[in-house]
Amino acid sequence: MHLKTCVHPKTRIHLKALALACATAALAAAGPAAASPDKPVIALSNAYFGNSWRHQMVEAFEAAAKKAKDEGRIADYIILNGDGTVAQQNSQIAELILKKVDAIAIDAASETAVNGIIEKACKAGIKVVSFDSVASAPCNYQLNFDFKGYKRDQADWVLNKIGGKGNVIVVRGVKGSAPDADMFAAQEAVLKNHPDVKVVATVYGQATASVAQSAVANVLPSLPQVDAVLAQGGSDDTGIAQAFDQYGGAYAKKMPVIEGGGSSNFIQWWAKRHEANGYSTISMNTTPGIGGAAFWLAYSLVKGATPPKMMIMPVATVTDENLKDYADLPAGVIVSPSYSQEWVEKNLIAAKTGN
Incomplete structure (x- = not known):
């Protein structure tokens, strides 16, 4: 039947x-x-x-x-x-x-x-x-x-990129899921090795652009200058970038290093800024x-x-070196x-x- x-x-x-x-x-x-x-x-x-x-x-x-x-x-x-x-x-x-x-x-x-x-x-x-x-x-x-492994490597790259010191927002993923727990544990382990990095806010983005954007936008007014964002993937990277874009201020000149999670929209955003002013980050995603x-x-x-x-x-990895290979992906997809x-x-x- x-x-x-x-x-x-x-x-x-x-x-x-x-x-x-x-x-x-x-x-x-x-x-x-x-x-x-x-x-x-x-x-x-x-x-x-x-x-x-x-x-x-x-x-x-x-x-x-x-x-x-x-x-x-x-x-x-x-x-x-x-x-x-x-x-x-x-x-x-x-x-x-x-x-x-x-x-x-x-x-x-x-x-x-x-x-x-x-x-x-x-x-x-x-x-x-x-x-x-x-x-x-x-x-x-x-x-x-290997959520812990790749997220550890990505967080290490980002924190080294900001010189091992500064203010960081952590954007968690789908609440209650095993991947969220594993990735957050990996990020916490890396943060312990960087005592001069301060986590100024932790929010849930549900691996969704709209949720992540709202969560980050809600906390930005109360925070000091943010130097980096540790995220979890899906389309949360796009929402995070949009939150900083809309907030403007000092971020109009210097955007924090935002972890990419494989969203084509984020990669397009990154590619434009890389070409304009050399903006550099890394994207790794399941x-x-x-x-x-x-x-x-x-x-x-x-x-x-x-x-x-x-x-x-x-996992899929995008860096400054291979960014051009992914910059023409259609909107709304995840690198895979x-x-x-x-x-x-x-x-x-x-x-x-x-x-």
């Missing part, structure tokens, strides 16, 4: 209500999924749909799933987007278990609070991959980024193309692959390659044996 897939692949704005309606419609319309390793049904449970990174990730999953379906390799796929709460994601995964899907890729609302329902899925014979915001259930496969990698990994698990239980994805089945087999599955 055909399963209705409900998603908004071109949307670039936060449509929480529509995403919730979409999830409900998909569950209501979908009939029982016949479990079949020959032609499996692969599902995506995405806990949060409120920023451009997550939209692009869902698009990557859907593109891979559509390719597999068109080629007759899967029976169907289901995409469910949530409101960021554990309760809703638990409910959605429970419905997917009842539908007897063959595999579920999960961008989790919590590292621990969805573990119980994941264990139920595993006991039901469903292959589970958590990715990006991973879950720690022992039975699931984790496809993650790649939303992981959605496609998660699909192919889930598919391979159903087909009998035995990858490592924990796998690490690469796409990941094919062949890439997954070579770089994730075969990594277990070193092949």
Whole structure:
């Protein structure tokens, strides 16, 4: 039976209500999924749909799933987007278990609070991959980024760029998520090694331009001159830059060193200032193309692959040296390659044996 897939692949704005309606419609319309390793049904449970990174990730999953379906390799796929709460994601995964899907890729609302329902899925014979915001259930496969490693390297670069002293704003990501906790911990560790750097404000940007802009704009009037901003990625970099642009004053002449998170809008902003006055920063970001990698990994698990239980994805890095290579990206996207089945087999599955 055909399963209705409900998603908004071109949307670039936060449509929480529509995403919730979409999830409900998909569950209501979908009939029982016949479990079949020959032609499996692969599902995506995405806990949060409120920023451009997550939209692009869902698009990557859907593109891979559509390719597999068109080629007759899967029976169907289901995409469910949530409101960021554990309760809703638990409910959605429970419905997917009842539908007897063959595999579920999960961008989790919590590292621990969805573990119980994941264990139920595993006991039901469903292959589970958590990715990006991973879950720690022992039975699931984790496809993650080295959030602590790359964020440590980026924070080090930025603080060295300002000479190891000055005032810094920290803009955190999606509240309650595992990536936010990991990246913030890495930033705190780097800050401890720079005693002459003072954190003058810490706000949440939700990896979203509008939220980050508002959060930074609200605190700027009460702060001394800011020399750098440590952020987390998504499109928060664009919102941070816009907040300083609109505030003006001394920032019209000397903009703080803002960590880039891979937003094409930020890279375009940076490129203009680099050409005009040599503005320099660094952008490092997790790649939303992981959605496609998660699909192919889930598919391979159903087909009998035995990858490592924990796998690490690469991040994308933009510097002054390669800035021109990315300056012409379309607006509203995050720097990311796409990941094919062949890439997954070579770089994730075969990594277990070193092949």
